[in-house]
Amino acid sequence: MTLIDLANPTRFLALTARVLPWLAAATVLLLAIGLYQTALAPDDYQQGATVKIMFIHVPNAWLSMFVWGVMSIASLGTLVWRHPLADVAAKAAAPIGAAFTFLALLTGSLWGRPMWGTYWEWDARLTSVLILFLMYLGLMALWRAVDDPSRAARAAAVLTLVGALNLPIIKFSVDWWNTLHQPASVMRMGGSALDKSFLIPLLVMAVAFTLLFVTLHLAAMRNEILRRRVRSLQMMQASRVAFSSEMGAASRGQGASKEAGAA
Amino acid sequence: MIMSLGPYASFIVTSYAAAALVVALLIGWIALDYRNQTQRLRELEERGITRRSGRSATDL
Numbered sequence: 001m002t003l004i005d006l007a008n009p010t011r012f013l014a015l016t017a018r019v020l021p022w023l024a025a026a027t028v029l030l031l032a033i034g035l036y037q038t039a040l041a042p043d044d045y046q047q048g049a050t051v052k053i054m055f056i057h058v059p060n061a062w063l064s065m066f067v068w069g070v071m072s073i074a075s076l077g078t079l080v081w082r083h084p085l086a087d088v089a090a091k092a093a094a095p096i097g098a099a100f101t102f103l104a105l106l107t108g109s110l111w112g113r114p115m116w117g118t119y120w121e122w123d124a125r126l127t128s129v130l131i132l133f134l135m136y137l138g139l140m141a142l143w144r145a146v147d148d149p150s151r152a153a154r155a156a157a158v159l160t161l162v163g164a165l166n167l168p169i170i171k172f173s174v175d176w177w178n179t180l181h182q183p184a185s186v187m188r189m190g191g192s193a194l195d196k197s198f199l200i201p202l203l204v205m206a207v208a209f210t211l212l213f214v215t216l217h218l219a220a221m222r223n224e225i226l227r228r229r230v231r232s233l234q235m236m237q238a239s240r241v242a243f244s245s246e247m248g249a250a251s252r253g254q255g256a257s258k259e260a261g262a263a
Numbered sequence: 264m265i266m267s268l269g270p271y272a273s274f275i276v277t278s279y280a281a282a283a284l285v286v287a288l289l290i291g292w293i294a295l296d297y298r299n300q301t302q303r304l305r306e307l308e309e310r311g312i313t314r315r316s317g318r319s320a321t322d323l
Binding site for chain 2: 043048049050052053056057060095096099102103106107110111113114212216219220222223226227229230233234236237240
């Protein structure tokens with residue numbers, strides 16, 4: 001099956017109906033393994049047990065950017081290739097991305113209080129992620145503000161691509177500016193700075209959360225396709241009602257003119 | 264084996280609980296949305312409003 005085949009929403013619905021249960025099962029299994037490994041992970045020599053917050057903070061922080069990346073590719077699909085499911089994918093991903101970004105901010109804040117002595121600091125990393133969260137909310141508001149999905153899609157696609165400029169700023173903020181937030185310790189030149197006892201559970205949790213996103217995203221895309229079907233059927237119903245009332249008015253008008261002629 | 268979370272246990276537990284709650288809310292919202300959309304499609308079909316292809320709108 002190619003990407004062109006998936007352009008057909010009915011075919012997409014049929015395929016995802018088969019795939020989703022397997023994806024959900026794989027997500028649950030991997031989350032269970034990740035949580036088990038997280039529970040067994042040793043305390044850090046400096047942070048103690050608070051290092052356990054890392055196993056949910058980092059996957060959520062990673063997903064906050066990954067989801068915007070997915071939305072940016074989907075936006076290209078809307079503007080350049082005009083793929084019928086591209087704007088469905090972008091719209092369905094936004095609330096999920098917002099939820100992951102919220103969790104990244106919240107868990108980061110809860111990790112920051114015991115480690116830094118503060119819940120919040122207006123440093124470059126924290127501020128750029130907060131901006132990302134606000135952009136997610138702005139996109140969701142834009143989708144809601146415009147009735148016609150195809151018009152909303154183009155505006156949202158442009159906004160998403162402009163917002164993608166924030167992704168390298170988030171990633172390199174810890175290198176470009178002097179931040180309270182630590183520099184990259186997993187994906188960096190020279191390999192990970194983490195010990196295997198932390199790195200393995202972290203990677204398992206990252207893959208599990210990514211699978212969770214894929215599962216939720218496909219399910220939300222299915223909902224969006226159904227919502228558009230509802231909308232088009234409602235418009236069909238409204239045009240039928242308008243047509244029949246017009247016909248009724250026209251026939252009443254003809255009847256009235258005949259009566260006037262007879263009189 | 265009982266896991267000892269040290270003096271900052273409340274921060275750790277709150278983080279995991281918040282993640283579990285938000286993920287549960289996401290799953291619940293998506294499941295409810297699916298139920299709403301399929302129900303609305305069924306209601307429209309019952310009123311005789313069908314797709315041009317003639318297939319059921321809830322045909323997945």
